[in-house]
Amino acid sequence: MGSAKTKDKFRAFMLDKGLKSTRQREVILEEFLSVGSHLSTEELYLRLRRKNPRIGYATVHRTLKLFAECGIAEQRHFGDGQARYEASDLDEHHDHLICTSCGKIVEFEDPRIEQLQEKVARQHGFSIERHRLELYGCCESCR
Amino acid sequence: MGSAKTKDKFRAFMLDKGLKSTRQREVILEEFLSVGSHLSTEELYLRLRRKNPRIGYATVHRTLKLFAECGIAEQRHFGDGQARYEASDLDEHHDHLICTSCGKIVEFEDPRIEQLQEKVARQHGFSIERHRLELYGCCESCR
DNA sequence: CATCCAATTGAAAACGGATTTCAATTTAAT
DNA sequence: ATTAAATTGAAATCCGTTTTCAATTGGATG
Numbered sequence: 001m002g003s004a005k006t007k008d009k010f011r012a013f014m015l016d017k018g019l020k021s022t023r024q025r026e027v028i029l030e031e032f033l034s035v036g037s038h039l040s041t042e043e044l045y046l047r048l049r050r051k052n053p054r055i056g057y058a059t060v061h062r063t064l065k066l067f068a069e070c071g072i073a074e075q076r077h078f079g080d081g082q083a084r085y086e087a088s089d090l091d092e093h094h095d096h097l098i099c100t101s102c103g104k105i106v107e108f109e110d111p112r113i114e115q116l117q118e119k120v121a122r123q124h125g126f127s128i129e130r131h132r133l134e135l136y137g138c139c140e141s142c143r
Numbered sequence: 144m145g146s147a148k149t150k151d152k153f154r155a156f157m158l159d160k161g162l163k164s165t166r167q168r169e170v171i172l173e174e175f176l177s178v179g180s181h182l183s184t185e186e187l188y189l190r191l192r193r194k195n196p197r198i199g200y201a202t203v204h205r206t207l208k209l210f211a212e213c214g215i216a217e218q219r220h221f222g223d224g225q226a227r228y229e230a231s232d233l234d235e236h237h238d239h240l241i242c243t244s245c246g247k248i249v250e251f252e253d254p255r256i257e258q259l260q261e262k263v264a265r266q267h268g269f270s271i272e273r274h275r276l277e278l279y280g281c282c283e284s285c286r
Numbered sequence: 287c288a289t290c291c292a293a294t295t296g297a298a299a300a301c302g303g304a305t306t307t308c309a310a311t312t313t314a315a316t
Numbered sequence: 317a318t319t320a321a322a323t324t325g326a327a328a329t330c331c332g333t334t335t336t337c338a339a340t341t342g343g344a345t346g
Contacts, residue, residue, distance in 0.1 A: 058324075184333085201295075208334095298323100307327085315319090
């Protein structure tokens with residue numbers, strides 16, 4: 001049932017900002033968390049329409065932005081020109097492997113790489129706020 | 144005078160594809176190489192207009208795409224919604240540090256990180272074709 | 287040099303995803 | 317129930333990118 005903790009975080013955020021709880025937001029949150037992967041606004045919108053024909057694209061768009069602002073989702077761009085959102089795993093960070101043939105997206109994490117990133121940044125006088133690492137290539141089943 | 148080698152590569156590419164050498168292409172190539180950094184189409188267009196008021200945005204756009212196709216330039220996206228092009232240093236690859244405050248872009252290269260990337264990809268059955276690593280943060284002079 | 291065909295150009299239109307507008311509706315506090 | 321403020325959805329707008337098309341240019345040929 002999605003992460004209850006994530007839902008709590010969103011509800012707290014809404015309360016804090018004086019935002020209202022609506023049927024649409026509940027439905028969108030539920031569907032977003034249950035799918036979990038790297039959805040574009042369009043994809044999520046189409047999914048939601050199957051069960052909720054009256055929901056509007058603009059609402060999905062606005063709600064995803066809310067999720068991102070609240071911190072329970074992150075916006076990504078993988079170079080196909082449209083934004084994608086993924087549920088953020090609260091504390092943990094990860095990067096992506098993307099198959100250029102079938103589009104499969106695999107998440108990974110490597111603290112050694114992160115460490116080296118910090119080092120490089122320090123050498124150039126930067127303090128890192130966030131980073132983006134994407135490896136594009138061909139997955140096993142596509143070969 | 145830009146890299147003569149780069150110009151040669153572009154000329155060879157044009158010859159090979161049966162494309163024509165035009166005044167516009169020469170001017171655009173010259174300006175692009177002399178500026179070198181991470182230019183958007185718009186920025187390059189405006190620069191060119193200063194000395195060549197009759198040049199069209201579409202031509203700049205198409206020529207930059209030609210550069211990318213030929214391999215003398217690479218298209219990048221740093222999340223501000225517009226494409227940027229940089230001259231590609233033929234053999235060498237590099238990644239980017241981007242200051243979120245002033246927009247400064249610094250290039251770096253770290254073979255240890257690249258090695259670890261290969262390793263991670265292999266573990267997931269991927270063979271890497273290319274990658275993207277960007278570190279966003281705050282540069283020295285902005286603190 | 288004159289001619290011709292294909293490539294190129296630039297202005298304007300079209301495109302596509304993201305975002306905003308606005309009147310109607312819904313929420314939730316009173 | 318009443319009311320003010322937030323929300324919704326359809327449609328319009330925005331903005332960078334890409335394409336269209338008539339006019340121009342490159343360069344190969346006779």
